Amino acid sequence: xxxxxxxxxxxxxxxAPVKLIVPALVVNFAATSAGAEIAVVRWPVTVxxxxxxxxxxxxxxxxxxxxxxxxxxxxxxxxxxxGLTHFALLPGPVVDLLGGALLTLGAVDRAGLTFAGAG
Numbered sequence: 001x002x003x004x005x006x007x008x009x010x011x012x013x014x015x016a017p018v019k020l021i022v023p024a025l026v027v028n029f030a031a032t033s034a035g036a037e038i039a040v041v042r043w044p045v046t047v048x049x050x051x052x053x054x055x056x057x058x059x060x061x062x063x064x065x066x067x068x069x070x071x072x073x074x075x076x077x078x079x080x081x082x083g084l085t086h087f088a089l090l091p092g093p094v095v096d097l098l099g100g101a102l103l104t105l106g107a108v109d110r111a112g113l114t115f116a117g118a119g
Contacts (some may be wrong), residue, residue: 004049004079004100008035012092035092048078069111074101
């Protein structure tokens with residue numbers, strides 16, 4: 001969660017003003033900004049990371065463990081997807097990818113505890 005939130009204060013590439021037909025091969029480092037200044041990055045990452053962190057706090061019963069894990073995985077995938085769609089070799093998207101992957105793997109581990117405990 002902290003990796004995703006901290007990635008907002010690192011450099012992100014600015015979104016292209018037009019729709020590109022093919023992916024760009026060169027990143028213009030002059031066209032970078034902090035992720036907190038880009039609305040399409042700021043809100044999904046902030047909401048996904050905070051909600052995923054809050055879901056860890058809830059005490060779960062055996063019947064609510066899987067729905068909470070699925071919701072936590074969805075929040076982690078939102079962070080991961082934002083990092084993938086704005087990917088560049090800049091610290092912001094790379095740290096967001098790592099944070100989203102860790103949130104998603106934590107949710108998978110949480111769901112895996114249900115199946116291991118059932119047998």
